Amino acid sequence: KSICMCMSTHPTDAGVVRSGLSACCSLARSSEMNRMVLLNSGCFSIVRSVLDLRPAHRDVVVSCSILICNLLRTTVGQQIFKTDNDDRLVRLLAGCLPHTSELDYSSSFTFTLRSVLTCLAMISLSSESARHLLVDSCGVDSSIEKFLELKLSTVRLRFDIEFSLAAIRGELEKDAKDQLLKEMKEGSDGTRMFDGALSLKEQRGKVMKPTRDHNGVVGMKMGSA
Numbered sequence: 381k382s383i384c385m386c387m388s389t390h391p392t393d394a395g396v397v398r399s400g401l402s403a404c405c406s407l408a409r410s411s412e413m414n415r416m417v418l419l420n421s422g423c424f425s426i427v428r429s430v431l432d433l434r435p436a437h438r439d440v441v442v443s444c445s446i447l448i449c450n451l452l453r454t455t456v457g458q459q460i461f462k463t464d465n466d467d468r469l470v471r472l473l474a475g476c477l478p479h480t481s482e483l484d485y486s487s488s489f490t491f492t493l494r495s496v497l498t499c500l501a502m503i504s505l506s507s508e509s510a511r512h513l514l515v516d517s518c519g520v521d522s523s524i525e526k527f528l529e530l531k532l533s534t535v536r537l538r539f540d541i542e543f544s545l546a547a548i549r550g551e552l553e554k555d556a557k558d559q560l561l562k563e564m565k566e567g568s569d570g571t572r573m574f575d576g577a578l579s580l581k582e583q584r585g586k587v588m589k590p591t592r593d594h595n596g597v598v599g600m601k602m603g604s605a
Contacts, residue, residue, distance in 0.1 A: 408450035
C-alpha cells in the first residue's frame with residue numbers, strides 16, 4: 381500500500397515510478413495476497429497515470445505491461461478491470477504497441493513487443509468490452525497485422541504475433557481462453573508470458589534484469605541469461 385501511495389503522490393518522479401513499478405512487479409508475481417493488496421490499492425489507476433506521463437520510456441512500458449498481466453491472472457483482477465471499464469487505460473496500453481517503423485531486431489525491441497502484445501491479449505481475454513475497444517476504436521489488430529508483413533527475426537515471433545492477434549480478435553474458444561489464463565508460464569526473470577513468447581526469450585538468451593544506479597534507483601535492462 382505504501383509503494384502504491386508513493387507512486388500516486390509522486391507520479392512525475394522517474395526514480396519513484398521505476399522503483400515502484402519494479403517492486404509491484406515482484407510483489408504481484410510472488411503471491412495471490414500481494415495481487416489482492418495491489419488491486420485494492422488502485423494499481424490499475426496508477427498504471428494509467430504512469431503511462432499518461434511517460435509513454436515513451438520503453439522500460440516503463442515493459443514494467444506496466446508485466447504488472448497488468450500479473451494482476452489480470454486473478455479472477456478478482458479481471459472483475460475489477462471489467463467493472464472499472466477504464467477506456468483511457470486500454471487506449472494508453474494500445475498506444476504502447478511499438479510501430480513497425482521502429483523494428484530493429486534488437487532484444488530490447490523484441491521484449492517490448494512481446495510484453496505489450498501479451499498485455500493486450502490478456503486484456504482481450506479478460507474483458508469483452510475492452511477487446512471491442514482495442515479492435516473498433518484503436519485498430520490494434522490492423523497495427524499487429526502489419527508486423528506479419530515484415531521479415532521477422534524468428535518463426536516463433538511470428539507465431540506469438542499470430543496468437544495475440546487471434547486473442548484480440550476474439551477468435552479463441554472460451555475453454556481455450558480459460559486454460560491460457562491459468563497456465564501462463566513464468567520466465568527466469570519473473571515475467572509472465574504465453575508459452576510461445578517465453579520460448580522466444582529463452583531462445584535468444586536474453587532476460588530483463590533489475591539494476592540500481594548511484595542514487596539507489598531500481599530499473600530494468602537487457603542482459604544475458
